[in-house]
Amino acid sequence: MKYVSTRGGIAPVGFTEGVLMGLADDGGLLVPDHLPQLSSDTLERWRGLSYQDLTLELFSLFTGDEIPxxxxxxxxxxSYATFRHPEVTPVRRLSDDLYLLELFHGPTFAFKDVALQLLGNVYSYISQQTGSIIHILGATSGDTGASAIAGVRGKPGVRICILYPEGRVSKVQELQMTTIADENVLNLAIDGTFxxxxxxxxxxxxxxxxxxxxxxxxxxxxxxxRILAQITYYFYAYFRVTEQQGSAKIAFSVPTGNFGDLFAGYLAGRMGLPIERLILAxxxxxxxxxxxxxxEYRPAAFRGTYSPSMDIQVASNFERYLYYLYGEDVGKVSGLMTEFRAQGFLNVPSADQERVRADFEAHSVQNDACLDTIRQTYQDTGYLLDPHTACAVAAAGAQGTEAGVTIALATAHPAKFxxxxxxxxxxxSFPPEIGALFNLPQRQQLSPATSEAIAGRLREFFGAATDAAQLREELLLGERNRVSG
Known part of the structure; x- marks a missing residue:
């Protein structure tokens, strides 16, 4: 398996190089050079697998022979030994036609743990195998930061810096990041938005x-x-629900801000999982x-909401969807992204809009409707939704989808919000792990929301480790040259 850029400006790379590259060097996003196609017989063979073994089967399709x-x-x-539930991502039935896929049983009570516990171990493995320097830089609207830190804190050879918008994450999300005392962790609160x-x-x-x-x-x-690791729970949920519902048509309702979680479901469908409909909430x-x-893809005025992890105007993974929408035409994607940078929006023709609407239903949930859904669901079922999951549940009820059953992704524990x-x-009542956060000291730094300011902080935080590592490399190279000479 090789990985290519959505903009076509780099040669194909292997799995390890793709992990280390992150953003493609031409500014595009990496995608697999082909998507494995899974037969119905394969799906049936996998139906009884544990979550861990199902992840092994799916993830190994994308690593090739680079990891034994x-x-x-x-x-x-x-990675999944850190989760509080033996199924990792269990499914809960709320009604005859609505299930919740609980993705919040990891260390930080958020769906990001599913991918980031694995990615943290992948980074650690690559560092040990190749001697690569791992300096992680990330941005968060709340959950990614805490999950990323939990995935790499204290790991040798790994340092991490997380940016988050000051005052625009929940208190628990902030505490989960800023109460970490490990020296390989730096949190920077910026004066701006996600x-x-x-x-x-x-x-x-x-x-x-x-x-x-x-x-x-x-x-x-x-x-x-991040995307590949999230594909598994679509398959796992489909298997668990169809065990109860037989041949019912299955839709997924996904709360989304950066389009990554939904895009993982989109790839699962392209690989052969029979998803009836993807609902974008x-x-x-x-x-x-x-x-x-x-x-039309055009940012509007930013609005702070009760579901802050989705307070996003420009979705990173949108470009990956354009790549598949336009038949993997990298020239088309590159042109569209150039257009978006130049004028701040882009449009797709009506024929393309029909294909988009064939891929997704979409619904925006207003603040009051979000709270109403939390109240009503608790009144009807005794189940307490977090505000992001409430958006998915509300969208599932608003769309009138033809699918017999909808699985809404429960992306966070309500205690986080x-x-x-x-x-x-x-x-x-708070889980003990969250309640304890309020008694811990915080470590946080403020920064202007500019690349120049952040670059300066990174030079200080990563610089000493970078210089030491490069000195070691030069000494080793000199020793090898001396011996060979």
Missing amino acids: RSELKAMINE DDAQRIIKELFGDVAFKQRYHLRAINSINIV TNENDILVRFVQEG NEAILLAGLEQ
């Missing part, structure tokens, strides 16, 4: 000289491993809904 199967299996088992943080990340990764000088590695969903920051419904729970007029 035995070592990949051990890496996967280690879109500003994401822009800075792309600018710094796009500066190839800076990226290479400081060995920057990606933890956001621009890293293809957003909050009032509805750029993706407007694209699906109207064919107690602000919304209180506004809904409800109370909850």
